[in-house]
Amino acid sequence: QVQLVESGGGLVKPGGSLRLSCAASGFTFSGYYMSWIRQAPGKGLEWVSYISGSGSTIYNSDSVRGRFTISRDNAKNSLYLQMETLRAEDTAMYYCVRVDDFWSGRKFDYWGQGTLVIVSS
């Protein structure tokens, strides 16, 4: 069965960096776009970034462009989010999500359990 397991979250000071990882299993990882979506405590969902199966195409939200970098290692079935220059407003649960049917609708069909990032001094 499809499993997505995030790791790497934690407490970091404003201006600091963090790298999130997502270990995928149960499907052909390289065949799917993958995405990061975040949710601030008590708030709604916010799309952050996604990456094509080959890693050649990337889309980012304006709120993280230039600070966050999505990447993947298909040999390791892993997705990453390198986060730099972190701000208090980046505090959130970060979800790793598989994207199915990218060219015909984009189904965000499997979600990990999330990893919590807290940016605070």
Place this chain on the structure above:
Amino acid sequence: DIQMTQSPSSLSASVGDRVTITCRANQSIDIYLNWYQQRPGKAPKLLIYAASSLQSGVPSRFSGSGSGTDFTLTISTVQPEDFATYYCQQTYSTPLTFGGGTKVEIK
């Protein structure tokens, strides 16, 4: 950016009630609209994709409709496990955007 507006932001319902949640986009998004359910402390779960297609494994009491700018999620007969927060999401163009959520509570 495409703005997604959900209504109501919360509602109270009894088990067995019919519940309808609406989602409006500020420009046409064709049928590029997904619905998710999120229970407290859990990750969101895909219910409906492409406005009206039921995701595999999701009970048939959930249905979606609409196209263009106006969409609806309906729960035909609310069950105890359906009390949760529901989000719509447009996947028509980046940045992908979500509605603000609708919390369905027990009356």
